[in-house]
Amino acid sequence: MFSTQANTGPSWENKTSRAFWRGRDSRRERLDLVVMSRRQPELVDAQLTNMFFFPKDEKKYGELARHVSFFEFFKYKYQLNIDGTVAAYRFPYLLSGDAVVFKQESDYYEHFYGDLEPYVHYWPIKHDLSDLLKTLRWAKQNDATMQEVARNGQRYARENLDPASILCYHVRLLQEYSSRLRSKPKFTKDFEKVEQPSEGNCKCQKYKKQVHEEL
Template sequence: MLIGPFWDNKTEQALFRGRDSREERLYLVKLSKENPELLDAGITGYFFFREKEKELGKVPLMGFFDFFKYKYQVNVDGTVAAYRFPYLLLGDSLVLKQDSQYYEHFYTVLKPWKHYVPVKRSLEDLLEKIKWAKENDEEAQKIAKEGQSVARELLQPHRLYCYYYRVLQKYAERQASKPEIRDGMEPVPQPDDRDSVCSCHRKKPLREDL
């Protein structure tokens, strides 16, 4: 699936846009100012480091689809794992992902150098990785396509529903007390089993699942 221009028509720079929710994001802007031919990074809003706005500047918000006019996308943590990561993978640009202590449930399936290019937590090797991508264009495009393909498979609605179903199951198993229906509570109508997009709870598959 193509999002944005064809690969050969994309801008050969790495892109980052986001809030100031982690110090490494500020470092990205400094790198960008020093290496504009490799990196276009900007902070769109200040909250945590307001004293840095005058020094680093502020850039306008950018439409998400416009991100993919650039060949390379930099994924850096915010206050937790960057929510944008799966959506960057779904695009058709190469994702350069910061090493992180945070993770989402689908990360275990992803492999560095197959689905994305890993970058050290400190970002000290980011410019080196961007240069590698520019010098190895075919391999960079291949990784971008692999990342998009696995994300499209992992992030299908039925996959997400099944994950949430299993999480709630495990949570229920650990409850120490029985849930109590209190005054003022209203039942939430549940879909018929045949209408559910999640099939992992069924003991027998429906006929159309066979």
């Protein structure tokens, strides 16, 4: 996270006004995105870096691209967050950079999603990506709006998704999980007790709220 924050690419006005994506073939929509990119390269730069799930077809999807760092991503104004086998893990890092994240509608989520507002912190796109090209054309004509969304997403990530905040969330999650166990763990004589800090050392009170009901 800190590395991404420190490497956000060129200034906004010097970034390329195209959507950028690299990744493996872990979902059909990712393949559709690559096909879309090959047809509309002036709007989308999307390539596969690995293929494990679907048959290789260079004629349809092109050759596999080399891996690039997140620092390369931020040469572009528009970032694409597309599900893989689960929620795409790169979302927090994309938010922390100086770019707008176009997030695919999804049933997957991470703990912080409930804090985010569409069109404020990120720009939503349909699950099947059917509105992506139209949205990108609109974005190019509304640059000031896109820059404001990029700034909002970046501000949220930097204030709430740093390592200390993520650790604090997991502390609260495990505390809540522990409190709901029907039977307590049984200790044996070879266990060694590790003293834990008091709850008062964790300052992120906002994670007390419940957004989902897994527990």
